[in-house]
Amino acid sequence: MAKRGGHGHSTPPIHWLDDACLVRILSYLTPMPDRFNAARVCKRWQNLVSDSRMWLHVDSDHDARMNVFSSLQDAVLAARPGDTLLIAPGVIHECLNVHINKPLCLVGGGTSADETVLFCPRGFESALEFSASGRVANLTIKAELGSCLLHRKGRLTVDNCFLECADHPLDHLSCPIISTADDSACPISKAQNEVSVIETRIEGGFGCVRTSGSLKLQQVRVMFGRAALTFWFQVSKHLVDVDAALVPCQA
Numbered sequence: 001m002a003k004r005g006g007h008g009h010s011t012p013p014i015h016w017l018d019d020a021c022l023v024r025i026l027s028y029l030t031p032m033p034d035r036f037n038a039a040r041v042c043k044r045w046q047n048l049v050s051d052s053r054m055w056l057h058v059d060s061d062h063d064a065r066m067n068v069f070s071s072l073q074d075a076v077l078a079a080r081p082g083d084t085l086l087i088a089p090g091v092i093h094e095c096l097n098v099h100i101n102k103p104l105c106l107v108g109g110g111t112s113a114d115e116t117v118l119f120c121p122r123g124f125e126s127a128l129e130f131s132a133s134g135r136v137a138n139l140t141i142k143a144e145l146g147s148c149l150l151h152r153k154g155r156l157t158v159d160n161c162f163l164e165c166a167d168h169p170l171d172h173l174s175c176p177i178i179s180t181a182d183d184s185a186c187p188i189s190k191a192q193n194e195v196s197v198i199e200t201r202i203e204g205g206f207g208c209v210r211t212s213g214s215l216k217l218q219q220v221r222v223m224f225g226r227a228a229l230t231f232w233f234q235v236s237k238h239l240v241d242v243d244a245a246l247v248p249c250q251a
Helices: 021-027 032-039 043-049 072-078
Strands: 056-058 084-087 092-094 099-100 104-108 117-118 126-130 132-136 140-143 147-151 155-159 162-165 177-179 196-202 209-211 213-225 229-237
Touching: 021 043, 056 072, 072 084, 072 099, 117 126, 126 140, 132 229, 140 147, 147 155, 147 162, 177 196, 209 213
Parallel strands: 056 084, 084 104, 092 117, 099 126, 104 132, 117 140, 126 147, 132 155, 140 162, 147 177, 155 196, 162 196, 177 209
Antiparallel strands: 196 229, 213 229
C-alpha cells in the first residue's frame, strides 16, 4: 500500500529514495533551467541540488573520479551552463586565457581566498576571460603581465577574492580587471553588461579596473589595509555626467 502524506495524498515513489540516489539522478539534469526548477519542488530537493556532489571539481592531484578534472580549462569545457566549479586549495592552478562563454560559478575550495590560487604567467592576456555571466568567489588570481579578469560581456560578480598583478616596469600594461563591454542589454535575458566587485582585495597594476567600452566605474567603497585595499564597486551603465577616474590599487 502506498504511503500517505499528512493530507491524505500518496507519497510519490521518488521520495522513497535516499539522498545519495537522488543526487545521482539530479546530476543528469541540465543545470539551467532543469536543476534549478527541481530545487523548487521542496526543501529537501533544494538542499540536494546545492550539494557539493553536484559540482565539478578541479584537482590536479586526484584519482579518476566522476566530475573531477585535472585543470580548470578541462572543467570549463566539460561544464554545462549553470554549473559550479569547486577548485581545490593548496596548489597553484595555471590559467592561460581560460575562456568562459557560458554561465558558470567558480569557487575556491579553501577556508579563505588565499588558499586557492589561479596564476597567469607572462605572455598571456588574462587568467580568465568572460563572455557570459558568471561568478568567481573565494579565489586568489595572480597575473604576471596582463589582467586577472577580462570581461567581454555578461554580468560578472567577483566576491571575496584577492586579485594581484605582479610589480614590474610595465605596470601600465597590467590591470587586475579589464572590461571591454558596452551598455547594451542581452537580447535574450535583457540583462545589462556589468561587473560587481564585493569585498575583494586588489594589489598591483596601474589601476584596479580599466574600461574600453561604454561601461564606467561607479559606487566605489574602499577599506584601507596595510598591504592592500579592499574594494566594493560596480562597473556598469554610465548614469552620471562626469567620468569616474581610475582608483589606484596601492595602499
